[in-house]
Amino acid sequence: MFTLLIIEDDVTILQAMQERLEQWSYDVHGITDFSNIMEPFSQVKPDLVIIDIQLPKFDGFHWCRMIRSHSNVPIIFLSSRDHPMDMVMAMQLGADDFIQKPFHFDVLIAKIQAILRRVYDYNTEQVSLRTWCGATVDYEKSTVSNEAGSIELTKNELFILRILIEQKNNIVKREHIINRLWDDERFISDNTLTVNVNRLRKRLAEIGLDAFIETKTGQGYIATEERNPNA
Known part of the structure; x- marks a missing residue:
C-alpha cells in the first residue's frame, strides 16, 4: 500500500x-x-x-x-x-x-x-549503477558522481537521464520520453518536458556534464560520450 x-x-x-x-x-x-x-x-x-x-x-x-x-x-x-x-x-x-x-x-x-x-x-531492477562520460550514475541513490563532485537528481531528472543513457549516442524522440515518463502524452504538455530537460542540464552543469546532453531540433535529445564543440 x-x-x-x-x-x-x-x-x-x-x-x-x-x-x-x-x-x-x-x-x-x-x-x-x-x-x-x-x-x-x-x-x-x-x-x-x-x-x-x-x-x-x-x-x-x-x-x-x-x-x-x-x-x-x-x-x-x-x-x-x-x-x-x-x-x-x-x-x-x-x-x-x-x-x-x-x-x-x-x-x-x-x-x-x-x-x-x-x-x-x-528501483527493483538488478542494475543500479551505470557509467557515463566518466561519471557513475547511481539509480538507487539518484546521484551522478565524478571527479568534479556529486549531484542528487529528482526522480524525473534521473528517469530522463536514464532513458537517454539507455540509448546513448542515439537520438531519443521527445514523444518516446513523454510516453515513458507519463505513459500517455495526452496528460502532459510538451513544454513540461523542455522544463525538465533544462533543469537536468542545469544540475549536470555543476559537475561539468551539461554539454553531453544535446538537443536535436525537431527530433529529440541525445546523451553523447564525447563533447560536441558546436553544441
Whole structure:
C-alpha cells in the first residue's frame, strides 16, 4: 500500500480525493494545520505528495521548496489558476506533475499510478549503477558522481537521464520520453518536458556534464560520450 499526503485547504475537494483514493487502496492523509506542514510530512513519510498552490499562510511553492530540501518524494501540484508560469515554476522547483482544476478524477488516478510505477518499480531492477562520460550514475541513490563532485537528481531528472543513457549516442524522440515518463502524452504538455530537460542540464552543469546532453531540433535529445564543440 502506498501512502499519499494531500495538502489541500478546500475541505470538499480534500474529502472527495480521500474517498476516491482510498477506494484504490491508497493510505491517504490530509493536512489540517497549514502553518506547519513539515511536521506531519515527517510523521507520515508519504510515497507521494499532492499539493495545491493556493494555501493559507504560505503557498504550495514554499512548501515544495521545504519538502525538496529534505526529500525527493514525488510531488503533484494542483492549481485552479490558469497561468502557464505556475506550471513552469512547479517544474523548476522539482515537481513531478501539474494538474489544472477542475480535473477528471480518472486523470488524477492515471498520473498517480504512472508516477508511483515509474519511481518505485524501476528501483527493483538488478542494475543500479551505470557509467557515463566518466561519471557513475547511481539509480538507487539518484546521484551522478565524478571527479568534479556529486549531484542528487529528482526522480524525473534521473528517469530522463536514464532513458537517454539507455540509448546513448542515439537520438531519443521527445514523444518516446513523454510516453515513458507519463505513459500517455495526452496528460502532459510538451513544454513540461523542455522544463525538465533544462533543469537536468542545469544540475549536470555543476559537475561539468551539461554539454553531453544535446538537443536535436525537431527530433529529440541525445546523451553523447564525447563533447560536441558546436553544441
